[in-house]
Amino acid sequence: xxxxxxxxxxxxxxxxxxxxxxxxxxxxxxxxxxxxxxxxxxxxxxxxxxxxxxxxxxxxxxxxxxxxxxxxxxxxxxxxxxxxxxxxxxxxxxxxxxxxxxxxxxxxxxxxxxxxxxxxxxxxxxxxxxxxxxxxxxxxxxxxxxxxxxxxxxxxxxxxxxxxxxxxxxxxxxxxxxxxxxxxxxxxxxxxxxxxxxxxxxxxxxxx
Numbered sequence: 683x684x685x686x687x688x689x690x691x692x693x694x695x696x697x698x699x700x701x702x703x704x705x706x707x708x709x710x711x712x713x714x715x716x717x718x719x720x721x722x723x724x725x726x727x728x729x730x731x732x733x734x735x736x737x738x739x740x741x742x743x744x745x746x747x748x749x750x751x752x753x754x755x756x757x758x759x760x761x762x763x764x765x766x767x768x769x770x771x772x773x774x775x776x777x778x779x780x781x782x783x784x785x786x787x788x789x790x791x792x793x794x795x796x797x798x799x800x801x802x803x804x805x806x807x808x809x810x811x812x813x814x815x816x817x818x819x820x821x822x823x824x825x826x827x828x829x830x831x832x833x834x835x836x837x838x839x840x841x842x843x844x845x846x847x848x849x850x851x852x853x854x855x856x857x858x859x860x861x862x863x864x865x866x867x868x869x870x871x872x873x874x875x876x877x878x879x880x881x882x883x884x885x886x887x888x889x890x
Contacts, residue, residue, distance in 0.1 A: 731852050
């Protein structure tokens, strides 16, 4: 009887250790419940970010390089995140520039302004001056910033952050069901590639 108990304890310890190791080896989390994607047949990658986030700033160069070589069956979408009212102007800025076709032109300068030059971009007037210095029509920008279309996009961003239970930036979501957060930049990109490969295998096997 004593031997049986000892074997049982050992099995429990072994199972617990394996389960713990499996958890520690997973550098991603499952999104519960999984969210619908909007990328058609492509594998959707979302980056929830904020221009003033230093961790986003350090990931940005690696993610930008990754985007240039992004597989054809993958789509990347940036989602400006709003954790408090002071973050909302940057979300408006992102979507206003997107509507103008200027988002890529100012993506790097906005990260640099926040994280290197400590530029005050806290309201529309200051942001308008900044974008004008980078070749963007400030009047057209302001009209877009205040437009219904941008407000709708900002509202969608807030809803997505809630649906995915985003707690920090940067956070990457792959295929609506896998979350990468809290890793070093190089590890984030490595995990991103691994999850994309995993999603491909799931799709080939019929798992959705």
